[in-house]
Amino acid sequence: MKCPKCNTDNAADARFCLSCGEPLSRKTIAVGTVQPQQGQEAKLIIGKNYEVVKKLGEGGMGVVYKAVHNLSGQEVAIKMLPPELSQDENIRTRFINEARLLAKLDHPNIVTLYNFLEEDMKFYLIMQFVKGKTLEDHIRERGKLSLDEAIKIFSQVCDALGYAHQMGVIHRDIKPANIMITPDMRVKVMDFGIAKLTGGSRLTATGIAVGTVWYMSPEQIRGAELDARSDLYSLGITLYEALTGRVPFNAESDYEVRKSHVEVNPPSPRSIDGSLPESVERVLMKVLAKSPDERYQNAQEFKKAIESMSLAPPVISSDSVATQPPESSVVQKKGNGIWIFIILLILVLGGGAIYYFLFLNKSAPSGASPLRSEQVYIPAGDFIMGSEKGKDDERPPKKVLLSAFYIDKYEVTNLQYQRCVEAKVCGEPQKFLVNQSPSAPVVGVSYNDAKTYCEWAKKRLPTEAEWEKAASQKSKNTEYPWGDEKPDCKKANFVECDLKIKEVGSFLSGASGYGVMDMAGNVAEWVADWYDKNSYLTMNTTNPKGPMTGTYRVIRGGSFKSTALDLRKSNRMYAMPSERLMTVGFRCAKSE
Structure with a gap:
């Protein structure tokens, strides 16, 4: 029987092609087969x-x-390199290389190699058979994963890659087709066919790219x-596609496509x-940085970032609107009443922090x-910045x-911000249902919007140290x-509370020692500094202003979606200056 795929002549009752493995009929006789007795099907034995x-x-x-082991009953997956491919020295070397690399690896999230065989110029990898579907199948069938599913799956892939890298x-x-997912959501990374030992010899000429474009x-x-870090980029693309x-x-x-990878920022x-x-966007944009030095530096760092990605945003009602302070024009008309209020406030608060009302007169194009x-x-004075x-x-x-x-x-x-928009100085904020009051x-x-507002108000953003x-x-x-x-819902608005943005000043017992409100939770805050994970090592200890340049700006304070750990006053976050979160x-x- 002639194979319809490779035209190899096979036995009349062959079930698989001798050369390429293509199914032929229900009966087969091939290299390594057991001849059937009368009335029985031939069996392909490897x-x-x-x-x-x-x-x-x-x-x-x-x-x-x-395949199934005929003595133990163990199910296995067998990867065969047929003769027409094994004659290519480069392909044969890669196949053998895969066997040697898999033999080095023993991890619950990596497919296990049981044996490596050669018969008549056919090479076989005898591997663990994994019941399930590839991530590619999941994406094709469902369109994309939920965030919970993605976190669970990609954390395991990070474990596998972290071990392999070690x-x-x-x-x-790394791509969806090489990530197998079992019905109980366990992950197995497969296909190390073009994998490479660090420092090992090249399997291709210098300058030749291998991989899936x-x-x-x-x-x-x-x-x-x-x-x-190259594997992490590929995993980042895979996570991007999955979400x-x-x-x-x-x-x-x-x-x-290649040109875009090298020159174009991802959408x-x-x-x-x-x-x-926005935490998903921050993680993806970092791992997909063009320069490896700007990505996560190892798989465990990437895993930590993945696991910190927050869940989908809640919807908030806009009731219980607090009274806003009057505009400066109203203050001038009722000045005596305001000063009586200030005196009473100082008497109530005692001699703690000194408060003042800042009246600004800068006119805007719209008036x-x-x-x-x-x-x-x-x-x-001094204080301790950071935390051991x-x-x-x-x-x-x-x-x-x-x-x-x-x-x-x-x-x-x-x-307050809307006044800057009306003055045609600030841009409109991105609208979310969580911020209507x-x-x-x-x-x-964005950071740029915040900076513009503060300058319009004749102020500035605080430095990270001031904050x-x-x-x-x-x-x-x-x-x-x-x-x-420890945080509770009387001191701060965080993920364990009712997941709604509250009006400013809603958490009196959470004030700082200076009487500044809402420094932990509710919404996080842009500050002036560029972010550098190592900036504390070389920081100027007198009026520090952070690095001179960078990619991200620092964010402080945690939000209504943050965990208790992220409410610590020393906790640092970051995002691109153009992001609206x-x-x-x-x-x-404002300086004194």
Whole structure:
């Protein structure tokens, strides 16, 4: 019988083609087969003991069968390199290389190699048979994954890659088709056919790229030397596809796709699916950086970022609107009443922090002017910035000396920000259902928007150091603005509360030692500094202003979607200056 695929002549009753493995008929006689007795089907036997059950798939590096060990009953997957491919020295070397690399690896999230055989110029990998579907199948059938599913799956892939990288193995072809998912959501990474040992000899000429074009890193496309960060880029593309239903770079030609990987920033994931949290976008844009130095540096770091991605945003009602302070024009008409109020306020508060009302008169093109904002005076002196108990980017803690300054007691509200929009100075914030109340803190504003507003109001964004001091207790170094007690819903608005943005000043018992409100939870806040994870190592300890340049700006304070851990006053977050996030607002500061 002639094979319809490769034209090889086979026995008349052959079930599989001798050369390429293509199914032929219900009866087969091939190399390694057991001759049937009368009335029985011939059985394709590999390695004397493995009876082929069915063909599972086929790729550029061979055919994969499902088989059963005829003594133990163990189900296995057998990857066969047929003779016409094994005659190619480069392909044969890659196949043998895959066997050697798999033999080095023993991890619950990597397919296990049981044996490696050669018969009549046919090479076989005897591997663990995994029941389930590939991630590619899941995406094809369902369009995309939920965030919960993605976190569970990709955390396991990170574990597998982290282990492989520690063993010196770079996969080089991470993609949905090479990630198997069992019915109980366990992950197995497969197909190390073009994997490479770190420092090992090349299987291709220098400058030749190998991989699957939609998932290849920029350095892989250029044919450069690869390390673990290339696999992380490919995994980032895979995560992008799993959450949005499409790859970031697609075109009519491979050339255009490759060019995009090297030169073009990926589209914002949230421009494809607006329901994705901004934390997802931040993680994806970082792992897909063109420069490996700007990505996550290892699989465990990427895993930690994946597991920190928050869930889909809740919907908030806009009732219970707090009264806004009157505009400056109204204050002038009722000045005596306001000053009586201030005197009473000082008597009630005692001699603690000094408060003043900042009246601003800058006129705008439309005639609108800033609403007044209450500020708190922070006296000159030192404090401890950072935390030895915190994340790597919070260490080492430093004693920092700051000059005196003022900082807004509350975050800038929707009503206050709208005046800047009406003045045609600020851009419209991105609208979310979580920020409709006039006295709720404005969100959906970028770092650039926040900076513009503060300058319009004749103020500025606080530095990271100023923000942390304002969030501190006066006489001791504590974990949270209010002290060392763990967060609760009376002190802060965070993920364990009712998942709604509250009006500014709603958590009186969460005030800092200086009387600054809402420094933990509700909405996080842009500050002036560029982000650098190592900035504390070389930080100037007198009025520090952070790095001179960078890619991301620092965010402080945590939000209504943050965990208790992220409410610590030393916790650092970051985002691109142009991002408009659902959970991030700002407050302004002013030098003395």
